Amino acid sequence: MLKKKSFFKLALVSMVAVLILAACGSKEEKTSGSGEESKNALEQIKDRDKIIIGVKHDTRLFGLKNPSTGEVEGFDIDIARQLAKEIVGDENKIEFKEVTSKTRIPLLNNGDIDAIVATMTITEERKKEVDFTDVYFEAGQSLLVKKGSKIKSIEDLKKGTKVLAVKGSTSAINIREKAPEATVLEFENYAEAFTALKSKQGDALTTDDAILYGMADEDPSYELVGGTFTEEPYGIAVKKGNTELVDALNDGLKKLRDSGKYDEIHDKWIKE
Amino acid sequence: MLDFTILTENFDIYLEGYKTTIIASLIALVASFLLGTLIAVFRIAPFKPLNWLGTVYVEFIRNIPLLVIVFFFFFGLRFSGPVAGATGLTIYTAAFIAEAIRAGILSVPKGQMEAARSSGLTYGQTMRLIILPQAIKIVIPPLGNQFINLVKNSSILGVVAGLDLMYHADLISSRTYVTFDVYIFVALFYLSLTIPLSLGVGYMEKRLAKSN
Numbered sequence: 001m002l003k004k005k006s007f008f009k010l011a012l013v014s015m016v017a018v019l020i021l022a023a024c025g026s027k028e029e030k031t032s033g034s035g036e037e038s039k040n041a042l043e044q045i046k047d048r049d050k051i052i053i054g055v056k057h058d059t060r061l062f063g064l065k066n067p068s069t070g071e072v073e074g075f076d077i078d079i080a081r082q083l084a085k086e087i088v089g090d091e092n093k094i095e096f097k098e099v100t101s102k103t104r105i106p107l108l109n110n111g112d113i114d115a116i117v118a119t120m121t122i123t124e125e126r127k128k129e130v131d132f133t134d135v136y137f138e139a140g141q142s143l144l145v146k147k148g149s150k151i152k153s154i155e156d157l158k159k160g161t162k163v164l165a166v167k168g169s170t171s172a173i174n175i176r177e178k179a180p181e182a183t184v185l186e187f188e189n190y191a192e193a194f195t196a197l198k199s200k201q202g203d204a205l206t207t208d209d210a211i212l213y214g215m216a217d218e219d220p221s222y223e224l225v226g227g228t229f230t231e232e233p234y235g236i237a238v239k240k241g242n243t244e245l246v247d248a249l250n251d252g253l254k255k256l257r258d259s260g261k262y263d264e265i266h267d268k269w270i271k272e
Numbered sequence: 273m274l275d276f277t278i279l280t281e282n283f284d285i286y287l288e289g290y291k292t293t294i295i296a297s298l299i300a301l302v303a304s305f306l307l308g309t310l311i312a313v314f315r316i317a318p319f320k321p322l323n324w325l326g327t328v329y330v331e332f333i334r335n336i337p338l339l340v341i342v343f344f345f346f347f348g349l350r351f352s353g354p355v356a357g358a359t360g361l362t363i364y365t366a367a368f369i370a371e372a373i374r375a376g377i378l379s380v381p382k383g384q385m386e387a388a389r390s391s392g393l394t395y396g397q398t399m400r401l402i403i404l405p406q407a408i409k410i411v412i413p414p415l416g417n418q419f420i421n422l423v424k425n426s427s428i429l430g431v432v433a434g435l436d437l438m439y440h441a442d443l444i445s446s447r448t449y450v451t452f453d454v455y456i457f458v459a460l461f462y463l464s465l466t467i468p469l470s471l472g473v474g475y476m477e478k479r480l481a482k483s484n
Contacts, residue, residue, distance in 0.1 A: 102442065106451050129449050164433075168446030185353065185433035186443060196433070199347045 042087075042244040045114055051088055053080045054099035054113040058191045060214025061269045062119050065098075072096050075210075075269040079136060080117045082261060083236075086252035100189050101168035105129055108239055115238045115249065119211060121170045122235040131242055132235035133249045137266075139208035140228025141171050144197070144215055151204050153226030157182040162202035164193045171207040174230050190215070197222070208232045210270065275453045282444045289440030290461050296354055296436060297426045297465070300361035301419055307362060308369025315374050318395065326370065333367040338428055346432040357429035357436070365422045372418060376411030377403055409480045416473030420466050427462075437461055 045051050055076050056063035062074040077096070084094040097113050104116045108130060121139070122132045143163075145151050157163060157179035165172035167186045176184055185202055187193040194215050197205045205212070209228055216222050236253075238245045256262040279286070314326030333341070342360035345351045351359060380403050388398040430438030437458055445454040 102446050105449050167442050173447070186439075187433060188431055192431075195347050199350050201346070201350065201352070201433070 041114060041239065041242045042248055045088065045245070049088055050093045050095055051084050052095045052097060052112070052114045053084075054104050054107055054116045054118055055080065055096050056100070056118045056190075057098040058100075058189045059119055059211055060218055061210065062214070063117075064214075072098075075137070075265060076117045076119065078265045078268070079256070079262075082256050082265070083117075083249055083252040086255060087248050101166050102188070104237070108237060111239070115236050115245070117236050119208060119234060120237055121208070121232040123170055126237070129240065130237040131240055131246050132237055133246055134253055135233040135235055136253055137210070137234040139210045139232040139234060141174055141206060141230040141232055142209040142212055142224050142228050143226050144194075144205040144207075144212040144222055145203065145225055146197075147221055147223050149203065149225070151225060154179055154229050155226075157204065161204070164196050164202040164205045166190055166193050166207060169207060170232065171230075175206045178229060213270070274456060275450065278444070278448060278450055278453045279457050282448075285440045285444055286437070286457065286461065289435065289437035292354060292429070292435045293423075293426050293437040293461075294465065296358040296361070296429060296434070297423045300358045300365060300422055300426070303358075303362040304365035304369055304418075304422065305415075307366035309373055311366060311370035312373035312377065313399070315370065316377055330367045330370055333363060334371070336364075338364045338425055339431065342428050342432055353432045353434040353439075354429060354436070356432055357426065357434040360428065361422060361426060364425070365418055368418050368421075369415065372414040373407065373411050375414070376407035379410050380406045409477075412473060412477050412480065416470065416477075419473070420469055423465050423469065424462060 055072055056074075057065040057072055059074065059076075063072055063076045064074050065072050080096070081091040081094060085091040088094075097107070099107055099113070099116060099118050101118075104113075104118055104120065105126070107113050108116055116130075119137075119139070120126075122135065126132070143151065143154065143157075150156065151161065157175075159181040161182045163175055163179065163182045163184050165175060165184055165186050166189060172184060172186050175182070185196070187196060190207065190211060193205055193207075196202060198219070204225075205215070209224060212224050216224060236249055238249070253262075256265075311326050311329050314322045315330070317323065317326075338360060341364050342356055345359050346353065346356035349356075384402055384406070385398055388402045389395070393401065426436060427438040428434075429436035430442055433439065441454050441458045445451050448454070
């Protein structure tokens with residue numbers, strides 16, 4: 001009997017200890033993570049001879065996993081490959097990891113990926129969390145609706161209308177400001193949000209026009225309306241304090257623009 | 273350690289989600305208990321077609337992921353997020369509750385049924401007056417487990433814009449870029465529901481044992 005009791009006590013104490021350790025550990029990691037380890041991130045990549053990039057797997061035209069080949073394809077992917085060529089000398093010395101708007105910053109800060117090339121808008125808020133390169137794509141937020149919908153522009157998003165968005169995206173925050181009367185419902189990823197629109201769970205889907213073009217391309221009974229109402233400059237994000245890597249990526253981007261390779265990739269994917 | 277400003281600054285948001293979680297769980301709890309009891313009675317009724325119906329329900333629902341069931345109601349039948357979530361939870365949990373209740377009923381000695389029937393009670397009366405009151409005592413611990421699972425499973429609402437605790441926590445974490453702390457507080461909110469539920473089940477178990 002006594003033995004049983006002390007066993008329980010021990011179990012309880014160790015559980016509490018684990019909890020406390022976990023809580024402390026996560027904080028420590030955060031502070032030390034941005035220090036020594038990330039200083040030589042560029043060297044780490046070169047030592048490893050491979051760059052690890054977080055990309056979307058569900059975003060048509062930017063980063064979409066092709067089910068027949070198993071490869072991810074899109075504008076972001078091609079840009080990332082060209083940058084790998086600049087930094088590690090080979091466009092195949094690259095590993096893609098799937099990220100979503102929700103997971104990309106935590107994955108970057110945990111050190112799981114070296115950089116995010118995933119339709120990520122540069123914002124002041126995010127600049128506090130990560131470092132961005134120069135703009136590599138100019139997008140703007142817009143609305144996607146079923147053809148023939150009563151909603152023609154953002155002004156039509158009155159009380160009682162439902163707008164669908166994706167968790168963790170800037171468009172979800174923007175739409176609350178620009179159409180405060182509308183109800184905003186947020187989903188895990190663009191595929192689910194688009195399926196929800198098709199299931200008439202909402203009146204419009206909002207995100208960057210570039211992504212919406214991809215959806216309209218997939219199902220032509222949907223169209224973009226009202227033009228863009230924000231500017232969404234996309235940047236490549238790296239862990240805070242990683243200036244060498246940012247410089248290297250910016251150099252790479254500049255070379256791509258100068259050589260005309262950038263325009264080639266742009267025209268391959270984006271047909272406005 | 274934990275960043276409590278996450279909790280205090282977003283308390284209203286947490287609370288809103290907490291309310292939806294409670295309401296959805298309560299509705300699903302009552303509904304799945306009723307539906308589960310009905311299915312259990314179907315499974316042991318002395319009428320073959322009802323047995324088959326009950327068996328098909330349990331085997332079918334129990335072996336599909338909850339997420340798929342909820343997606344069916346949300347994307348397929350186009351229920352709103354919270355309604356699709358609560359309906360999916362009800363349908364899913366009912367299968368497990370039916371099995372728990374059936375096991376309870378079957379564990380009542382056969383002689384009880386035979387004695388009641390031979391003393392002139394109908395099948396329905398025997399069930400209601402003799403078998404179920406005895407079975408309920410046996411069934412309380414496994415039922416408690418199912419109810420606790422139900423409360424935790426209600427986090428599925430978060431993926432169909434169900435406005436529950438998990439949904440709102442996702443929004444807080446995507447806005448503040450804090451993940452660990454946000455979900456630790458979520459865990460505390462769930463514990464505030466499941467621990468009392470757990471203690472309540474334990475208490476009822478003891479009380480019913482005494483009444484023997």
